[in-house]
Amino acid sequence: MPLRVLFFLLLFLSITGLTAQVDSLGEWRTLQSYRFGTYVTESPESIIYTTGKAIFYLDKEDLSISRLAREDGLAEARIRLLRYHPPTETLIIVYESSVIDLLRNGRFTTLRQIDNFNFSGDKTIYDLHFDEGENIVYLAAGFGVSALSLDDETFLFTTFTGVRVDGAALHEGLLYAATEEGIYRAPRLGTNLNDFGNWELLGAANGFPEDYTSTAINIYKDELYFGIEKDVYRLQADTAALFFDTNDERPWRLQYLSVGPTYLLAGYQCQDDGCSSRQLIMLTEEGQQRRVFNQCIIRSNYAIEDDQGRFWFAEDKSTPRIRYLEGIDDGDCNEIEYNGPLDDTNYRLLHDGTSLWVAPGVLDENFSPNFSFGGVYRFKDGDWVSFNRNNNDVFKGRNGEVQGDDDVAEIVDVHYDEVNQRYWFSSFFEGAISFDEETEEGELFDETNSSLQLSDGAGPGRVRVAGAVTDQAGFTYLANSKASEGNFISVRSPEGEWAALAGGCTVNDALAIEIDPQGYIWTVHATSVGGGLTVLDPMGTPMDPTDDRCRTITANNSNLPTNNVRSIAVDLDGNVWVGTSQGIVLFECGASAFDTGICPGRLPIVEADDFGGFLLETEEIRSITVDGGNRKWIGTSGGAYLLSDDGEDQLLFFDQGNSPLLDNIVRDIAIHPTTGVVYFGTELGIISYRAEATEANRRTFKNELTIFPNPVEPGEQSPIAINGLARDARVKITDLSGKLVAEGTATGGQFVWSGTDYTGRRVTSGVYLVLASTNGRFGLNDPQAAVGKIVFLR
Numbered sequence: 001m002p003l004r005v006l007f008f009l010l011l012f013l014s015i016t017g018l019t020a021q022v023d024s025l026g027e028w029r030t031l032q033s034y035r036f037g038t039y040v041t042e043s044p045e046s047i048i049y050t051t052g053k054a055i056f057y058l059d060k061e062d063l064s065i066s067r068l069a070r071e072d073g074l075a076e077a078r079i080r081l082l083r084y085h086p087p088t089e090t091l092i093i094v095y096e097s098s099v100i101d102l103l104r105n106g107r108f109t110t111l112r113q114i115d116n117f118n119f120s121g122d123k124t125i126y127d128l129h130f131d132e133g134e135n136i137v138y139l140a141a142g143f144g145v146s147a148l149s150l151d152d153e154t155f156l157f158t159t160f161t162g163v164r165v166d167g168a169a170l171h172e173g174l175l176y177a178a179t180e181e182g183i184y185r186a187p188r189l190g191t192n193l194n195d196f197g198n199w200e201l202l203g204a205a206n207g208f209p210e211d212y213t214s215t216a217i218n219i220y221k222d223e224l225y226f227g228i229e230k231d232v233y234r235l236q237a238d239t240a241a242l243f244f245d246t247n248d249e250r251p252w253r254l255q256y257l258s259v260g261p262t263y264l265l266a267g268y269q270c271q272d273d274g275c276s277s278r279q280l281i282m283l284t285e286e287g288q289q290r291r292v293f294n295q296c297i298i299r300s301n302y303a304i305e306d307d308q309g310r311f312w313f314a315e316d317k318s319t320p321r322i323r324y325l326e327g328i329d330d331g332d333c334n335e336i337e338y339n340g341p342l343d344d345t346n347y348r349l350l351h352d353g354t355s356l357w358v359a360p361g362v363l364d365e366n367f368s369p370n371f372s373f374g375g376v377y378r379f380k381d382g383d384w385v386s387f388n389r390n391n392n393d394v395f396k397g398r399n400g401e402v403q404g405d406d407d408v409a410e411i412v413d414v415h416y417d418e419v420n421q422r423y424w425f426s427s428f429f430e431g432a433i434s435f436d437e438e439t440e441e442g443e444l445f446d447e448t449n450s451s452l453q454l455s456d457g458a459g460p461g462r463v464r465v466a467g468a469v470t471d472q473a474g475f476t477y478l479a480n481s482k483a484s485e486g487n488f489i490s491v492r493s494p495e496g497e498w499a500a501l502a503g504g505c506t507v508n509d510a511l512a513i514e515i516d517p518q519g520y521i522w523t524v525h526a527t528s529v530g531g532g533l534t535v536l537d538p539m540g541t542p543m544d545p546t547d548d549r550c551r552t553i554t555a556n557n558s559n560l561p562t563n564n565v566r567s568i569a570v571d572l573d574g575n576v577w578v579g580t581s582q583g584i585v586l587f588e589c590g591a592s593a594f595d596t597g598i599c600p601g602r603l604p605i606v607e608a609d610d611f612g613g614f615l616l617e618t619e620e621i622r623s624i625t626v627d628g629g630n631r632k633w634i635g636t637s638g639g640a641y642l643l644s645d646d647g648e649d650q651l652l653f654f655d656q657g658n659s660p661l662l663d664n665i666v667r668d669i670a671i672h673p674t675t676g677v678v679y680f681g682t683e684l685g686i687i688s689y690r691a692e693a694t695e696a697n698r699r700t701f702k703n704e705l706t707i708f709p710n711p712v713e714p715g716e717q718s719p720i721a722i723n724g725l726a727r728d729a730r731v732k733i734t735d736l737s738g739k740l741v742a743e744g745t746a747t748g749g750q751f752v753w754s755g756t757d758y759t760g761r762r763v764t765s766g767v768y769l770v771l772a773s774t775n776g777r778f779g780l781n782d783p784q785a786a787v788g789k790i791v792f793l794r
Contacts, residue, residue, distance in 0.1 A: 024709070024718050025690050025752060028071035028660045030054060031356075031379060032685040033340040035320035040313070041091075042306050043084045048091065049314065049322070050079045053344060053662065053684050055093070058322070058336075060308065065338050068103075070660035070687065075101050075110040077662045077684045081302075083128045088135055088150045098123045098141070102153060109153050114139075114146065119160075127167045127256070129218070138175065140168040144196070145177050157193045167217040167257070171224040171235070178214035178226055207239040218257040220264040221285045227254040232266050232283070244283055252279070260305025263328070267303055282311075282328055296323040296333035317343050341377045341384050344685030348467075349670035350414045355380040356670060356679055358686065361410035361428055367511060367526045369410040369428045369464075376411050376425050387440070394433055394442035406430055406461060408444065413467040413512075419474035420494055426465040429458075432478055451490040451498040453483035469515040475542045477501075477521050479510035488534075489513070489521060491542045499543045505550040507531050512567060517574040518591050524578075530564030533578065535593050551594050559601040560585055561617070569624035569632070571645070572727075577632060579621025583614050584634070584647065604647045615647050625669040628748025629693035629728070633678060635666030640680055642691070654680075654689070662687050674723070676750055696727035696749025698774070701786040705770065711791035712755065717762075722751045726784060728775040733768055733790075741768060745775070755792070765794040 034056050037049030046057040055068040070077055078096040085092060093101040098114040114123055122142025129138045136156065139146040144161035145168050148154070159177075167178040175193070176185045184199040191198050202208045209228065217226040224235040225243065230252045232244035244266065246252055251271040258265040263282045270277040278300040280292040292311075297303075302314040311325040320343065322336040341358060350357040358377040362370055375388025375395055389395040389407050397406030413426040425433040431446030446463045447454050455464040464481040471477075474494035481488065486508050487500035502523075511526035519538065525531025532554035539547045555563050560580060567579035576587040578601070589599035604615040616634065623635035630645040639655030654661045663682035670679045673695035679688045702724035709716060722731065731751040732743040741757050751772070756762055770788035 025692060025721055026718075027690050028687060030067075030069040030071060030660075030662070030685065030687045031341070031679070032069065032662075032687075033317070033320070033343050034065065034067065034338045035322075035340050035342065036317050037314050037322060038316055039079075039081045039302050040304055041082055041084045042304060042312075043089075043091070044086065044307070047306060047312055048082065048084060050082050050093075051317075051344075052079055053077055055079070055082065055091075056338075060306070063336060070662055073103075073108045075099055075108070077656065080125065081128070083130075083137075085130060085132075085135070085137065085150060087132050090150055092128060092137060094125045094128070096124070098125050100125075100148075102150070111148070111153065111155075113155055114141070117143070119143070122164060126165065127216075129168045129170065131170045138168040138170065140165040140177065145175070145193075147193075159193050159196050159199070161196050161199075166215045167226075169217045169219055169224060169226075171219055176217055176224065176226070178217040180213045180215075182208065182212050183214045183217070183226060202240070207241070216254050216257040216266075218259050218264070220257075220259045223285070225257055225264060227257070230254050230268070232257070232264075232281075243287065244281060244289065250277075256302055258302065258304055260311075261307055262309065263305050265303050265305060265311075267300060280311075280313075290328055292325075295331075296325055298323075339382075339384055341379075341686075342374050342386050342388075345372065345374065346667060346681040346686055348413045348668045349679055349681045349686070350416060351670040351672045351679065352416045353673050356672075356686075357414040357416075357423070358681070359411045359414050359425070361412040362667075363410075363412060363428065369412075371409050371429065372411075373407060373409045374411075375408070376414060387435070392440065392442070394435070394444055397430060397444065398446075398448070406446075408433060413465075415468040415470070415476075417468075417470040417474070417476055419470055419472070420476075424468040424476065424478070426467050426478065428464045428466065428481070429462060431463040432465040432468065445492075445498075450492070451487070451500040452478065452480050453485050453487060453490075453500065455480070455482040456484050457482060464510075466510040467513040469513050469521070471515055471519050471542075473542075475538075477513060477515065477542075479513040479523055481510040482508060487545075489523065489536060491538070493543055497543060499545060501538065501542075501545045501548060502534065502536050502550060503545065504548070505534050505536065506552045507534055511565075514568045514570050514576070516570050516576055516593070518593070520593055522568055522570075522576060524565045524568050526565070530562060530581070532560060532563045533565055533568070537594065549594060551596070553601070557596060557600075558585075559603050561603065561614070567621055567623045567635075569626055571626045571632070572630040577624045577626075577647075579624050579634070581620045583617035583619060584621055584624070586647065606648055606650075615643075616641065622666060623668040625671060627671050627678070627691065627693040628673060628676065628695035628750070629746075631693055631747070633669045633671070635669050635680070637665050639664050640666045640669065659689075660687060674749075676721075676723075676748075692721065692750055692752040693748040694723055694750040696725060696729075696746070698727045700784055701726050701729070701772065701774075702749075705772075705786055705788040707770070707788055707790055711793050714793055717755075720753045720755055720790060722746075722753065722770055722772070722788060723749060725749045725751060725772050725786065726774045729772045729786075730775060732771045734771065735763075736767055736769065746772070763792055765792050767791055 038052040039050050057066045076095040080096050082093045091103040100111040102109040124142045127140040135150045137148045142164045144159040146158040147156040163179045165177045169176045174185045175188045183202045186199040230246050233240045234243040252268040253271045255267045266281040268279045278297045282290040298319040299316040309327050313323045345360040347362045348359045356379040360374045361372045378385045395408040409429040411425050412428045415424040423435040433442045435442035466479040468478045476492045478490045487503045489502040507525045509525040512524040514522045521536040523534045535551045537549045561582040564581040569577045578585045585601040587601045592598040619636040625633045632643040634641040642652035662684040665683045668681040676691045676694040706723040725746045729746040733741045768790045773785045774783045
């Protein structure tokens with residue numbers, strides 16, 4: 001290392017601390033569940049699973065896990081199946097849309113031809129079959145059969161059959177297709193395979209029934225095996241010969257035939273209403289068989305035998321573990337559990353500065369619960385922990401038993417009470433839990449020990465709580481939806497006393513709750529037709545409801561464009577942002593929230609393409625979150641937006657098409673206050689994005705500025721983030737001689753510098769000074785300043 005560079009490095013290390021940063025600015029990272037796999041395949045080194053949303057590899061030797069997700073290049077987020085092709089070392093990823101990714105040598109090739117077919121039929125790809133000698137993969141699909149060359153990544157032909165094809169196989173020069181009408185075949189060469197009229201239906205002349213269905217087909221030990229109804233047949237001398245008779249009256253369906261180095265695996269699913277049983281038959285070419293039933297197979301979708309003789313099972317998310325058998329004679333089912341949330345469901349998110357909390361109780365479009373008993377998920381220091389009735393007594397309800405009538409289900413919100421240092425888990429099923437994170441103990445509050453009331457129409461004993469907020473004095477307000485006596489807000493004092501409020505208001509529904517700087521309680525009402533808002537003023541006496549006042553806000557008495565209100569947030573200036581199914585309404589009322597003449601709400605107008613319009617008026621606003629720079633992150637049914645502090649400028653827009661965002665339906669957004677990492681809760685799971693705004697105090701800086709990357713290594717082109725500033729601080733960057741290099745204003749508590757000077761050129765090696773001061777627009781009498789240093793190594 002040159003002496004000058006070494007000097008700069010030693011100087012830097014002696015004058016400023018280094019803080020490790022996980023993510024760079026603009027970096028995406030998924031936080032999905034890897035506890036189960038819905039489909040499985042193998043490569044020479046790995047067992048490869050998909051969760052249906054992401055992919056993970058298990059090392060065959062030590063079973064360690066590595067992950068492949070949207071930010072790594074996956075074209076889409078809904079994966080149907082995958083298969084590894086050894087000769088070309090290609091992982092074939094098939095999405096629900098029938099888009100196909102080919103992953104080879106770390107490079108993705110995305111094929112959209114099938115998704116772009118100009119017809120309205122079934123485009124689903126149900127199975128893949130390899131002609132390994134020619135590196136061709138045959139696709140069995142709802143529309144017919146396609147052939148894809150893996151050598152030049154092009155489609156060779158497509159046969160539109162007019163009937164769904166569940167499986168395809170190439171045997172002795174003939175291409176076979178298994179359908180609900182029976183098995184069709186045609187010569188692979190010398191025939192126009194695009195014309196389905198050239199395909200032959202196998203019937204009585206070849207020993208097949210006159211009328212039959214085939215759902216699976218494959219090649220095992222150079223012989224053709226296929227299903228006829230629920231039995232397995234083998235083609236012998238061009239005739240169908242019974243190979244395995246299920247000999248079972250239950251309505252089994254042969255789901256798949258999977259080929260391993262030793263066994264042919266026949267996977268079955270029971271088709272009766274309410275019957276979800278699975279079974280696996282392990283068959284040898286001599287007809288020997290072994291049946292696996294309710295052992296490792298719970299909700300199995302597929303199974304493989306790997307090159308070590310182990311059997312791996314792909315299950316749906318109701319069984320959140322990876323299961324496998326060591327061999328056919330192994331009586332023990334091995335289970336592997338990897339770090340992650342129980343599943344990818346989420347409804348609301350909270351980041352308390354240390355942990356991300358996830359409320360997984362999703363309400364449907366009519367705001368009814370789905371009765372999820374997943375409890376609450378916490379992500380902290382890279383680890384996931386779940387609190388629910390299986391591991392925490394407070395979730396077991398009052399009878400203390402799992403699966404009792406009062407088990408706590410459908411947690412739809414997590415709130416942190418900073419004053420009393422308690423978490424509140426709101427259940428849309430059984431009240432609310434006050435939770436101590438340190439002891440991991442809590443107390444359940446319902447109609448028996450609080451002012452919370454039973455919810456009309458929710459079922460016997462049900463108390464629906466939609467959320468909680470806490471004021472500066474430590475009074476916690478809970479939104480009690482459909483309260484039987486009309487008091488849709490309950491309050492708990494710091495001393496533990498309760499009171500029921502809002503009985504004189506006109507609406508008795510609750511979806512969300514917020515509190516503004518005046519101490520006014522804003523409640524979102526939600527029904528299938530929408531219910532508007534209510535503002536409640538406890539008048540400084542929270543435990544005395546007799547002096548309260550309330551105002552109901554609807555489309556008839558305000559500027560709400562619709563009563564279908566979906567979300568609410570209070571920004572750093574105390575303004576209330578309300579999200580509806582037709583855009584955003586802004587209430588900049590302060591203490592005048594109850595004056596209908598002064599405070600009707602405002603529909604922000606934005607200019608786009610020389611035309612004015614109301615802010616996001618065509619979007620359903622599912623969530624609004626305010627970052628440290630007072631900017632607004634908006635979750636919609638069509639993606640996520642970042643708006644300027646006044647909402648007039650669109651700074652960012654993310655959807656599945658232009659980013660790794662998992663799904664366009666964004667239910668909620670949470671922000672790490674000190675790092676600026678933004679967490680998007682979508683229908684397909686949680687993904688984070690590192691943004692530039694962090695939480696900050698107007699007056700003071702943190703004890704030490706955090707600057708990253710620092711030192712800036714040779715070749716590093718990412719921007720440099722300076723964190724720990726006072727809110728919207730003024731920042732100047734100079735060289736050691738005092739020459740100004742760059743300047744600007746922090747976004748919240750963080751300033752981002754591109755590493756270039758005023759000419760746009762990357763700065764040279766050296767030490768650069770960061771000079772920051774509090775923003776004069778806040779009218780501070782005692783301005784503050786902070787200094788930092790950045791080392792560039794070129």
